[in-house]
Amino acid sequence: MKIQTITDMIGNTPLLKIDDNVEYYAKIEGNNLFGSIKDRAAKYLMENAYKDGIIKKDTVIIESSSGNFGVALAGICKIKGNPFICVVDPNITESNRKIIELLGAKIVIAHKADANGSYVQNRIQIVKNYVMNYTNIYWTNQYENEYVWKAYYSLGEELRDEMEQIDYLFVAVSTCGTLAGISQKIKDYFPNCRIIAVDIVGSQIFEQSTRKKHVSGIGAGILPSNLLSAKYDDYMIIEEVDAISECNKLLSKGIIVGASSGAVAYAIQTYTGYLNDLEHKKIVAIFPDRGERYLDTIYDKEWINKIQQ
């Protein structure tokens, strides 16, 4: 009998066949301990920052995140015993706020929005103020920390062991950490694989959009420097309504996921014309999280009506 420790429940997620007629698979990252792909980053970062002597037991950890990374770091900090300050914005969902607080983090809210409605600049300014004014504080800086994107090497390694061939890989982007880490490994193991980054309308990563973004998890209000470490062949920018309707379609397969998974699933449907030219082609999607935390947003008809006005 192999006894696991709690953080062994991060990684080695299931690879699920999504379509009966096409070789289309998805890594179900919602199966990680705290519910998302970000658990990999939080675990890897904290373990390596300890190993490298960057943090100690009493180091305060600080990060700007309204979502999954905040939850993941709160969980890992709770396990390790480090105090954690999570800088969020008013768009944080009630359930994420409650989980982060339940896991013992102090929440600080940024209220000043940029022109496109993103709070990221204000959130980062608040973090920088803390770092300037306190000692023994460590900003995990998910937009540019090598530990964050190296955490996703593990996804590439798992796929190497699970798949004999991958022709297309679709990855949702926000900090671009997942894309950077997984793409480096996948290009090593499957050099002919085309890697497609999937973003959402309103994000600033690939194009300067003036539209407002509402869904969380995917997209960013800044250009993350993690992108410089990514190897990708193409990108797609998906409308929020299409990502949301794809999430609802996935329900018929018993899969409850967040908008970034819906965006990736929609991108796959449209990228190659889907049914043309896909015989013997193997497609892999990364589904970054579960959908239950979005019951008041993407799975709520009133919320959807409101964002479309």
Ligand SMILES: Cc1ncc(COP(=O)(O)O)c(C=O)c1O
């Ligand atoms: C639900 C969800 N999808 C996609 C992503 C994108 O991952 P990354 O930040 O590594 O680009 C995130 C990151 O927070 C996420 O929470």
